[in-house]
Amino acid sequence: MRPLLPLSPSILALCFGLFAMTAQAEPTVHIRLDGQPLQPSWEMLGDDRFAAELDLQPGQLVLGARDADSQPLKPFQRHELDERSRFDFSVTEPGRYRLLVQTGEGANLRLLPIRQKEAATETVCQPWNGEALDVPVAGVFADGQRLRDGYSGQTAVVSNGRISLTPAPDSGGLLLLEADGAAPEPAHDWRNANVYFVLTDRFANGDPGNDRSYGREPDGEEEIGTFHGGDLKGLTGKLDYLAELGISALWISAPYEQIHGWVGGGDKGDFRHYAYHGYYALDFTQLDANMGSEDDLRELIAQAHARGIRVLFDVVLNHAGYSTLADMQRYDFGALRDGMAQYLPQQWTQWQPESFENLHAYHNLIDYQHPAWTNWWGKDWVRAGVADYPTPPSVLIDPLKGSLAFLPDFRTESEAAVSLPEFLRHKQPTRAVERDGYRVRDYLSEWLSFWVREFGVDGFRADTVKHVEPAAWAQLRQQADEARRDWSRANPDDPFAGEPFWMVGEVFGHGPETSDYSANGFDALINFGFQEEVAGNVSDCLRKAENSYAHYAELLADNPQHNFMSYASSHDTSLFFARHQDLQRQRDLASALLLSPGAVQIYYGDESARPFGPTGSDPFQGTRSDMNWDDHGKPEIAALIEHWQRLGQFRARHPAIGAGSHRQLSEQPYAFVREQGDDRVIVVQGR
Known part of the structure; x- marks a missing residue:
């Protein structure tokens, strides 16, 4: 987030x-x-x-x-x-x-x-002229060996250390050279992971019956911050589509129960902002009803595993969700200012601002200093600046104890034992129970690792990592590892039983370099540098990636336990297609990203040029538009998706692409080799 x-x-x-x-x-x-x-x-x-x-x-x-x-x-x-x-x-x-x-x-x-x-020298990209490419392959493939172009399916035999093939007309001059013939199923390597990140609510609606859970309603306008209906059943129905993209892991937005009501969206309070994205938790132990049932989750994970796809949960240790009128009324915490009840309808969440107000005005109805706020999370749990709760400092002054976007900040650093929050004592349903001697982080770790132990979640994408103490992340990882072992023992027939847990972290702005986070539970961090420094430039031609690819591969080779996850679009930054508005660049992005060393992340719709959506006064809302399924039948979008599929499947067949060594073979045509053990490929682009 x-x-x-x-x-x-x-x-x-x-x-x-x-x-x-x-x-x-x-x-x-x-x-x-x-x-x-x-x-x-x-x-x-x-x-x-x-x-x-x-x-x-x-x-x-x-x-x-x-x-x-x-x-x-x-x-x-x-x-x-x-x-x-x-x-x-x-x-x-x-x-x-x-x-x-x-x-x-x-x-x-x-x-x-x-x-x-x-x-x-300045790298210059030249259009491919449609001719055959003559490629040096000596030292990688032997004379007489037959090679296959993984893009077009053509084959040719190595002669005098070289091979000549004409790229497919729609490839952009690309050859993906691999040994011809059947190859053994590659062992999974997280350095070669192809992770598909989806905001579940905006992807596919498998059960319209859960669209308006907890009284959530559409706004009848642009639906910027409302729930749109995507759910776990919808994800399950699209697993074959993801398998065709060569996806090895599905990262889903946090499906546990979110705040039920809305807050004012954007600087101007110009839309109702619900927790459709999963970052405003209410109860970590329950699925959000908009996402579906626990049976839906079990089916999603079982069907994903059957297709070789792991499932990652987005998790948050830093903060809880905002208070809302809906939750104040339902769970009896907080209080209204004297005389303000007359301005509220029977269902508080249906409140409407006056013509001269915006949606932020509902705060004027609430007495944030009333002692009834003890019925919410409580001062021992969060810093929130209400009643007698501790007031969080600026996050610029103290990134660990500061509040992000005024969200209640969990006191994960505290060594004090805490009681269960008052509203959770009376909430039904919940699995939250009182634990003697538990600190805040003990409860959070237990609640989040439950999803691993009970359902077989394969890993976490951890949100706002730099705003939580490393010791809390290390504890979460330890408990998730234990939960994973318990699940494996209980489910020995699952294809991924016995496979280790995996955790990748969001340290906003971090690049591909090593860091101390690896000593505190993280297998990888998100690489923000790829979007800013590589993606746009390399979408001209692959030769512009040479220095970055060599650097990335060197970092991995020098640090065997190191990994990072590169991306070009995200919910918190921008959409590549929205920035460039060019289908050819979107095709070339597939090459730049899917041929990059280290794990990579596709943001839903990268492969189909999903357009930017309505955004109101929050510029990032437009990055969370609905998946553009209706566009998939258009010839130009179908061709774009097929291009991403070919590259994704090639990556899936060859762990060397993400995990192997990198060496440039020639400048004209531009060619490089990736090697890991017996797995080796050569990538060529004639421009």
Whole structure:
């Protein structure tokens, strides 16, 4: 989930000693090398994003105020900016570096060494002319060996260390070379995972009967933040479609019970925002009725496993969901201000603002200082700034104890034993029960690992990782591992019985580099760098990916336990197709992403050019539009999907693509080899 922290450049200029802003909103970064100031020229990359190149001689590089606390600047790694920012970096060899700076929301910087090859030449993409490609394959495949193009199905025999094939007309000049003939079923490798991320509510409606659970209603307008009907049955019905895309893991939005009512959506309160995305939890021990039944979940996981697809839950340790009028009324927590009841209908959630108000105005009805807020989560559970609850600090000051988007912040760091929250004591149904001596994180870990032990969930995608103490994540992982072993013993006939649990984390802005999170339960982190620094550029042609591919593969080779998950579109950033509006680029994105080292993530509809949806005053809502199933019958979209399928299936057959070593074979045509043990492939693009 994206932290909602809108900061204008002018505010940043006040907050961060690192920055001063010119009239053109261009950052002037205070940079010194051995005490001497540097003043680079800045290139604007987009809204609030800038780049500058630095020629550095050996010495001590300092970015930020002299009197601020110092922290080491690590190349390639994204560093957050706040009012205490100062970074030190020892330049040991002369060279060129690229400094990337983002101001505004999620302010950060990265320092990237520029490889000499990259600095010396500019990669130029040339249209493929339709001719056959002559490819050197010596040292990878032997003379006399028959190779197959995994895209077109054509075959040819290696002669004199070379092979010649004409790419399929619709391939964009692409050859996917593999040994011809039957190959053994590849062993699963999470470094080669192809993960499909879906907001369940927006994907497929398998049971219209659960669309209006808990009194949730459509708004009859643009339906920006309402529930749309997608559910677990809908996912099950689309598993064959996912298998055809070569998907090895399905990441679904958190299906456990969410707040029942709505909050005002966007800065302007211009739409009703329900918890359709799964990030506003009410009861971690129950499925949300909009998602379906527990039998639906068992069937989804069983059918997914039968197709070789693992199921990942999105999980949240950082925060609970907001209070809503619907939940206040149903669970009797909180209180209205004196005299405000007359302004509410019999069902509070049906309240309408006056013509001069927006939906945020419902807060005016509520007495947030009333002692009846003890009936909600309680001050020992969350920081929320209501009644006698502790008030959370700014997340910029304290990322662990701060509140994201004013959400109630779980006190996961507390060592104090807590009682079950009052509203959960009386809620039915629930599996939440009182535990002697349990801390907040003990309850959360037990509740979340239940889904692993009982249903066979294969892994977690952990939300807002950097806003929770590492010890809490380590505990969750330990309990999930134990739950996984228990499930495997109880379900020995399941295809994935005995397979280890897997956990990938969202550390907003993190790149592909190693980090300390791996020591606290995480097998991988989401690679935000791919979308920003690779996807758009490489969708011109694959040769532009060479430096990134080589770097990614080197990181994996140097660290056998390391992994990362790259993506090009997400619910918290942007849709690739919305940014480029180009079907050819969307085709080439498939090559750039699915041939990348490390795990990769497809966001639902990447493969079908799902369009941006209505967004209101929250610019990220449009990234969560309904899956465009009706477009799949259009010839141009059907061809696009088929292209993604061919590349996805090729990746699924060859663990070497994500997990193997990388070596460029030729420049013209551009070709590289990936090798892992006996598995080897050559990828060629004639442009």
